[in-house]
Amino acid sequence: ALLDGHRVTGHRSKSTHPDVSERTLIAVKPDGVQRRLVGQIIQRFEQRGFKLVGLKMLQVSEDLLSQHYCQLRMKPFYPSLQQYMTSGPVVAMVWEGHNVVQTSRMMVGHTNPVEAQTGTVRGDFGIHVSRNVVHASDSLEGAKREIQLWFQGKELLNWDCCDQTITCE
Numbered sequence: 001a002l003l004d005g006h007r008v009t010g011h012r013s014k015s016t017h018p019d020v021s022e023r024t025l026i027a028v029k030p031d032g033v034q035r036r037l038v039g040q041i042i043q044r045f046e047q048r049g050f051k052l053v054g055l056k057m058l059q060v061s062e063d064l065l066s067q068h069y070c071q072l073r074m075k076p077f078y079p080s081l082q083q084y085m086t087s088g089p090v091v092a093m094v095w096e097g098h099n100v101v102q103t104s105r106m107m108v109g110h111t112n113p114v115e116a117q118t119g120t121v122r123g124d125f126g127i128h129v130s131r132n133v134v135h136a137s138d139s140l141e142g143a144k145r146e147i148q149l150w151f152q153g154k155e156l157l158n159w160d161c162c163d164q165t166i167t168c169e
């Protein structure tokens with residue numbers, strides 16, 4: 001079966017891996033990009049064993065931001081949040097893996113860097129609640145909504161790891 005061409009081409013259906021189909025949106029915010037933290041943040045998610053299935057750099061529009069933060073639009077800090085999030089490019093990613101939503105929130109840490117534990121992204125790199133380096137979806141429902149908002153279906157790629165598909169010729 002391992003020599004079966006269908007296996008090698010890597011188009012196995014998601015149902016083959018029902019336990020790892022959970023996905024989340026992680027975005028390196030403009031301060032994270034400007035401070036050259038993109039690589040270190042990606043490295044943490046790779047090292048943790050998660051799978052990158054979508055990645056792009058974009059200038060966030062006010063429209064995308066207001067949909068993304070629809071629950072915060074009435075907050076007094078929203079205008080400054082909008083200014084911050086549109087002040088430069090963002091690197092948006094979709095990561096996949098078992099319990100990736102909850103685990104990512106732990107890896108990213110508390111919203112306010114002063115309360116974020118050392119070892120978390122915000123605990124290690126965050127300066128202030130208004131410059132907290134990274135976004136991570138906070139629930140399964142939130143992740144689904146945000147991924148649909150930020151990515152088109154065709155921008156998300158399914159792939160298999162070479163150590164499972166390698167064959168002897």
Ligand code: ADP
Pocket residue numbers: 072077081110111129130131132135136138
């Ligand atoms: P999280 O990003 O941890 O899910 P929230 O959804 O509560 O947190 O807030 C979204 C973002 O809004 C935060 O990551 C932060 O950038 C910004 N923010 C939240 N609270 C404040 C605040 N009091 N002042 C300035 N910015 C804030």
